[in-house]
Amino acid sequence: MRYWLLKSEPDVFGYPDLERVGREEWNGVRNYQARNFLREMNVGDLALFYHSNASPPGVAGVARVVRTAVPDDLQFDETSPYFDPRSSRHDPRWSMVQVAPVAALPTFVTLDALRSLPELSDFALVRRGNRLSVLPVTPTQMQAVLRAGGTSIDELTAVGV
DNA sequence: GCCAACGTTGGC
DNA sequence: GCCAACGTTGGC
Numbered sequence: 001m002r003y004w005l006l007k008s009e010p011d012v013f014g015y016p017d018l019e020r021v022g023r024e025e026w027n028g029v030r031n032y033q034a035r036n037f038l039r040e041m042n043v044g045d046l047a048l049f050y051h052s053n054a055s056p057p058g059v060a061g062v063a064r065v066v067r068t069a070v071p072d073d074l075q076f077d078e079t080s081p082y083f084d085p086r087s088s089r090h091d092p093r094w095s096m097v098q099v100a101p102v103a104a105l106p107t108f109v110t111l112d113a114l115r116s117l118p119e120l121s122d123f124a125l126v127r128r129g130n131r132l133s134v135l136p137v138t139p140t141q142m143q144a145v146l147r148a149g150g151t152s153i154d155e156l157t158a159v160g161v
Numbered sequence: 162g163c164c165a166a167c168g169t170t171g172g173c
Numbered sequence: 174g175c176c177a178a179c180g181t182t183g184g185c
Contacts, residue, residue: 007170007171009171052171052172053170053171053172054171055172056172057171057172128172129170129171130170131169131170131171133170
């Protein structure tokens with residue numbers, strides 16, 4: 001199993017929204033590096049759900065990948081802000097996965113708290129100017145964040161993942 | 162292939 | 174609202 005971090009603006013779609021809808025297409029990613037990470041995801045992978053452009057920013061919950069990458073519909077939708085006129089159905093440029101909620105973290109882990117974790121000193125998220133909306137997370141990093149959030153991988157996977 | 166201009170992200 | 178950092182675009 002691999003671990004990831006997904007950014008979302010809570011004003012647009014926050015972790016509580018994921019719990020409300022039950023599952024969600026992770027579409028609209030328009031960065032090649034982030035897209036490549038989406039394509040590496042497997043069903044069952046866990047992802048930290050990060051609230052960006054929030055006060056405070058931080059990790060609110062954990063999601064699970066429930067479907068691997070397929071072409072992102074929005075790239076073909078002329079009415080969508082994510083429409084990409086240079087993409088073709090023959091060779092789609094952008095991908096999306098589907099995610100479902102696992103659990104809200106008992107303690108919201110703020111960006112400040114993330115910065116204070118020694119295990120995360122090399123993590124791209126806490127480095128200046130990072131803009132990637134999909135990031136890989138190592139098992140050590142995952143454990144550290146979950147511990148700071150008041151849970152653990154064992155606890156999360158015991159609930160039937 | 163270079164690189165200036167531009168648009169976007171996201172913390173503050 | 175500001176602005177630094179970054180990715181992309183497009184003229185040359």
